[in-house]
Amino acid sequence: MKLRELGVTALLVLGISGLAVPAHAATGWDRCPNGHFCLFSAANGGGRIASFRLGSTDLRLQNIDGQAYSKWNRTGRYWDGFTEYNYRGGIIFRSGPGQQLNIPADVAVQVHSVKAV
Numbered sequence: 001m002k003l004r005e006l007g008v009t010a011l012l013v014l015g016i017s018g019l020a021v022p023a024h025a026a027t028g029w030d031r032c033p034n035g036h037f038c039l040f041s042a043a044n045g046g047g048r049i050a051s052f053r054l055g056s057t058d059l060r061l062q063n064i065d066g067q068a069y070s071k072w073n074r075t076g077r078y079w080d081g082f083t084e085y086n087y088r089g090g091i092i093f094r095s096g097p098g099q100q101l102n103i104p105a106d107v108a109v110q111v112h113s114v115k116a117v
Contacts, residue, residue, distance in 0.1 A: 029100060032072045037079045037095070037116065039068040043102045046070070055079070055115030057086045068111040072100040081111040088113075 029045035032038035037055075041047030041064055050062035053075075059065035073079055073095040083089035092110050093103065094117075103111070 038072045040070040041067045066109045069108045070102045077116040082113045083110045
């Protein structure tokens, strides 16, 4: 009887654990939530991500200052990237709705604030 109980218990444990499928975390571009503007610290949506609904006066707060190597605009608005903090300096990029692209290195290192316009 003991052997039968052990066998049933083993089958139950194996059967239940076989049903548990780990969720796959989003990677790359897919990490950018719908309705957000996202910056990534590497090309092709790689590296760290910072997502915004309104903007940031200082990208140091999101740990992506001067490291915006790709972007995806999943909003219905245009977004501007600025060469200085507090939306000052020059506008170094303008991103239209739906735009997803890599940012050239010489531009990426100059992005210090972003906002929806």
